[in-house]
Structure formats: C-alpha cells, structure tokens
Amino acid sequence: MEKQVSQSVINRLPRYYRYLGELLSNGIERISSKDLSEKMNVTASQIRQDLNCFGGFGQQGYGYNVEYLYNEIAAILGLNSHYKAILIGAGNMGQALIQNTNFEKRGFSLIGVFDNDPQKIGKEIKGIKISDITDVEQFIKDNHPTMAIISTPRTVVNQIVHKLKDCGVRAFLNFSYAEIANSENVVVENIHLSDSLMRLCYKISAKNAETTKKD
Amino acid sequence: MEKQVSQSVINRLPRYYRYLGELLSNGIERISSKDLSEKMNVTASQIRQDLNCFGGFGQQGYGYNVEYLYNEIAAILGLNSHYKAILIGAGNMGQALIQNTNFEKRGFSLIGVFDNDPQKIGKEIKGIKISDITDVEQFIKDNHPTMAIISTPRTVVNQIVHKLKDCGVRAFLNFSYAEIANSENVVVENIHLSDSLMRLCYKISAKNAETTKKD
DNA sequence: TAGATTGTTAATCGATTAACAATC
DNA sequence: TAGATTGTTAATCGATTAACAATC
Numbered sequence: 001m002e003k004q005v006s007q008s009v010i011n012r013l014p015r016y017y018r019y020l021g022e023l024l025s026n027g028i029e030r031i032s033s034k035d036l037s038e039k040m041n042v043t044a045s046q047i048r049q050d051l052n053c054f055g056g057f058g059q060q061g062y063g064y065n066v067e068y069l070y071n072e073i074a075a076i077l078g079l080n081s082h083y084k085a086i087l088i089g090a091g092n093m094g095q096a097l098i099q100n101t102n103f104e105k106r107g108f109s110l111i112g113v114f115d116n117d118p119q120k121i122g123k124e125i126k127g128i129k130i131s132d133i134t135d136v137e138q139f140i141k142d143n144h145p146t147m148a149i150i151s152t153p154r155t156v157v158n159q160i161v162h163k164l165k166d167c168g169v170r171a172f173l174n175f176s177y178a179e180i181a182n183s184e185n186v187v188v189e190n191i192h193l194s195d196s197l198m199r200l201c202y203k204i205s206a207k208n209a210e211t212t213k214k215d
Numbered sequence: 216m217e218k219q220v221s222q223s224v225i226n227r228l229p230r231y232y233r234y235l236g237e238l239l240s241n242g243i244e245r246i247s248s249k250d251l252s253e254k255m256n257v258t259a260s261q262i263r264q265d266l267n268c269f270g271g272f273g274q275q276g277y278g279y280n281v282e283y284l285y286n287e288i289a290a291i292l293g294l295n296s297h298y299k300a301i302l303i304g305a306g307n308m309g310q311a312l313i314q315n316t317n318f319e320k321r322g323f324s325l326i327g328v329f330d331n332d333p334q335k336i337g338k339e340i341k342g343i344k345i346s347d348i349t350d351v352e353q354f355i356k357d358n359h360p361t362m363a364i365i366s367t368p369r370t371v372v373n374q375i376v377h378k379l380k381d382c383g384v385r386a387f388l389n390f391s392y393a394e395i396a397n398s399e400n401v402v403v404e405n406i407h408l409s410d411s412l413m414r415l416c417y418k419i420s421a422k423n424a425e426t427t428k429k430d
Numbered sequence: 431t432a433g434a435t436t437g438t439t440a441a442t443c444g445a446t447t448a449a450c451a452a453t454c
Numbered sequence: 455t456a457g458a459t460t461g462t463t464a465a466t467c468g469a470t471t472a473a474c475a476a477t478c
Binding site for chain 2: 010011013041077081083099106108146147173179181192200201204
C-alpha cells in the first residue's frame with residue numbers, strides 16, 4: 001500500500017464487496033471485470049484500476065475468482081477486525097440502528113450503550129444493558145472502545161464528542177444533524193439523513209424542470 | 216440552469232445549507248466566501264464556483280447575505296416543495312426514520328405508511344395509520360405519491376420497487392441493503408448503513424497501519 | 431476614493447477511460 | 455497455440471484551485 005489510496009476508490013470498495021457477496025451467494029465462481037462492470041454500471045477499466053491499488057487479484061484470460069476477491073476486499077476493508085464500539089444515545093434511531101446492523105460482519109463489536117434518560121437506563125437492547133451517560137468516561141477507561149456511534153440530539157453532540165476524544169475514542173459514526181469535524185487522529189463517517197432527503201428533493205425538482213422545458 | 220450541474224456540486228449543496236442555517240440561527244448577517252471556507256474546511260474558490268452554477272448571490276466587497284443565500288439554496292434544492300412520500304416497511308428502522316426526520320422542511324410530505332405485518336397494520340405513527348401493503352397500488356392510484364422510502368428486508372425490495380415504478384413512483388430513498396438501480400425516469404438516493412460502517416472500518420485500519428509503520 | 435470581495439477565466443491537478451502488451 | 459482478460463501505461467476528461475479584472 002505504497003501511495004495513498006484516493007477517497008473515491010475507498011468509497012467504491014463497499015459497493016464492490018456488496019456485489020461480490022451477491023454473486024457468491026448465487027454460486028457464481030468467477031467473473032471478468034467486463035461482466036462485473038455491466039452489472040454495476042461502471043467501466044471495466046475503473047474496476048481494474050481500483051483493485052490494482054491494492055494488488056493483482058485477477059488472472060489474465062480467466063478474470064477474478066469471486067470468493068477469493070470477496071475475501072481479499074474484506075481484508076482490505078478490515079472487516080475481520082473487532083474494533084470495540086459504543087452507542088451514545090439509545091433513542092429510537094439508535095436502537096433501530098443496533099437492531100438492523102450486523103456490526104460483527106463489518107469489523108466492529110458493540111460493547112456498550114449509553115443514554116441520559118432514567119426511563120431507558122437499565123433496560124437491555126440486543127443483550128446490552130443501557131448505561132448512564134455519566135458513567136461513559138469510566139467505561140472507556142476500562143474498556144478502550146475505538147469507535148462511538150453518535151445518535152443524540154444535535155445540541156449535545158459537540159460536548160459529548162469532545163469528551164470522548166479526550167478519553168481516547170478515535171472513530172465516530174455520526175447520525176446527528178450536527179457535523180463532527182474530523183481533526184487530527186480522528187476518523188469520522190457522517191450519515192446525514194436530511195442531506196440525502198435534500199439531494200433527492202433536488203433531483204426530483206431538476207428532473208421536473210427538465211421535463212417542463214421539453215414541452 | 217443552462218449546463219448540467221455536476222454531481223459533486225449537488226452533493227455539497229446540503230452541507231452549505233446546513234452551515235448557513237447555523238450561521239443564521241447564530242444571528243450572523245453576512246459572510247464572505249473566505250470566512251465560510253475556513254469554517255467548512257473547503258476552499259473559498261470552490262464555494263464561489265459552486266454557487267455560481269446557479270447564479271450570482273453575492274456582492275463584491277460585501278460577501279453573501281446569510282439569510283438571502285440560505286433561502287436561495289432552499290429554492291435551488293426545492294425544499295419548498297411538498298412532494299408526497301410514502302414509507303414502505305414500518306420496522307423499527309422505518310419508524311425511527313419518520314420520528315427523526317422533518318420531511319416538511321426537506322420538501323416532502325409523508326402521506327402513507329405500509330407494512331405486511333398484521334400486528335402493525337392499523338396502528339399509528341406520527342398520526343398516520345399503517346396500511347396493509349396489499350393496498351399500496353390502490354393508494355398510489357388515488358394519491359399519486361412522488362417518492363417512496365424503502366425500509367424493508369432486502370429480499371422483497373426488487374419486487375416492491377418494480378411494482379411502485381409501474382404505479383408511477385418516481386423517486387426512492389433506499390435504506391435496504393439491496394441496491395435500487397436508477398433507471399430512466401427514476402431518481403434514487405441510497406443510504407447504505409453498512410457501507411458507511413465498512414468505510415469507517417477501512418479508515419481505522421488504514422490509520423493503524425500508518426501508525427505501525429512509523430514505529 | 432480605497433479596500434474588500436465577488437464572479438469568472440485560466441492553470442493545475444487528479445480521476446476516469448482507453449489502449450495494449452503481458453500472460454494465463 | 456489461440457482466445458480471453460488482466461495489469462498497467464498513456465490519453466482524456468472533469469473538477470478543483472489560483473488569479474485577477476470587475477465592481478460594490
């Protein structure tokens with residue numbers, strides 16, 4: 001991994017992984033960059049370039065072995081890791097997230113859930129007891145989670161993130177409307193639901209304008 | 216809007232909107248591209264280029280009026296629209312989504328929720344009664360929703376999307392693991408939670424590798 | 431008027447695509 | 455061996471940044 005891999009390539013890796021997983025579960029053993037490119041609606045060139053950032057996984061005249069490539073991408077992404085993760089904010093969004101996401105298959109283990117609502121503290125989600133947010137610092141000192149999922153109201157995000165950084169949390173999956181600045185030593189993935197809604201709204205509006213113009 | 220606006224620009228618009236909203240609620244009246252660029256960690260040049268895809272919203276020697284620009288971006292995105300939306304799949308993810316998203320401020324009105332679980336049908340979320348999924352075609356014929364939020368198990372996604380397209384639904388917000396192909400006449404926004412997790416996993420792993428190398 | 435900052439053109443940079451020699 | 459398809463280099467395209475004249 002000599003040169004820095006571009007963000008565009010990294011963004012596409014999970015998608016490759018998804019498609020290969022589907023091929024795998026359909027019992028398909030090998031695939032050429034051309035066939036995959038048609039399924040995925042990208043160019044074959046791009047697929048080959050992307051993969052070759054990490055090594056040569058194919059074979060001339062044959063293509064790629066699906067299972068092998070699938071596993072290699074998993075290794076590149078680090079999906080065999082078990083980075084410890086905690087959830088901050090056990091509202092309905094946070095809870096839905098936990099129920100619907102297979103952390104274990106994505107490189108993470110969920111080891112703690114925190115909230116400030118006395119009604120929630122003590123209850124269990126997916127076998128994990130919800131703890132009081134005031135205990136989070138001690139918990140981090142004892143257990144050293146790598147990642148925190150932020151699913152709180154935006155008003156408290158900054159304060160919480162600041163505290164978690166101080167305790168050594170190094171990665172954030174952010175579901176709140178607030179933006180987490182990705183400073184030195186910290187990696188962040190933002191999932192801004194409202195941004196997606198706005199983009200969709202734009203696309204609909206733009207398409208409407210286009211259609212109207214044609215008339 | 217003569218030439219096609221690039222996807223990169225569109226992707227950034229909601230972020231501008233978010234930052235301007237924050238400035239606005241902090242009572243800040245005007246801002247220069249330079250100051251905004253420092254807050255947002257982008258270049259001033261990019262901000263000016265992006266905005267000028269849609270028109271000249273600033274004034275030399277002054278900068279941009281925050282409220283004016285905020286409203287202009289809302290107009291560009293089409294946030295003043297009321298595109299009718301339906302939710303397919305009232306699992307905990309679908310429900311959390313509805314509870315946490317202010318559709319009205321993002322250009323949409325939620326007018327229906329559908330599920331196939333008899334336990335859920337008839338119950339209400341946010342004042343909307345959950346209907347039987349078998350009634351969805353009739354509902355669409357009567358009410359003409361523009362957009363559907365897909366929050367079902369992936370096994371049924373293709374079949375449902377196919378049906379909705381046939382009935383005239385033209386936009387999809389996809390939360391399922393399955394991918395919705397964005398065919399002719401249809402716009403799609405995919406929110407693949409597991410892709411985000413994988414990207415985060417990659418970033419952590421890459422950062423670790425980097426640190427290790429230094430030792 | 432002088433200073434500030436835009437809108438916009440030109441230069442640079444990086445990402446995507448095309449082409450093809452290497453090789454299974 | 456002939457055909458297929460990769461890995462990789464070179465060409466193209468588009469997006470970002472820099473620069474500056476226009477102008478408030």
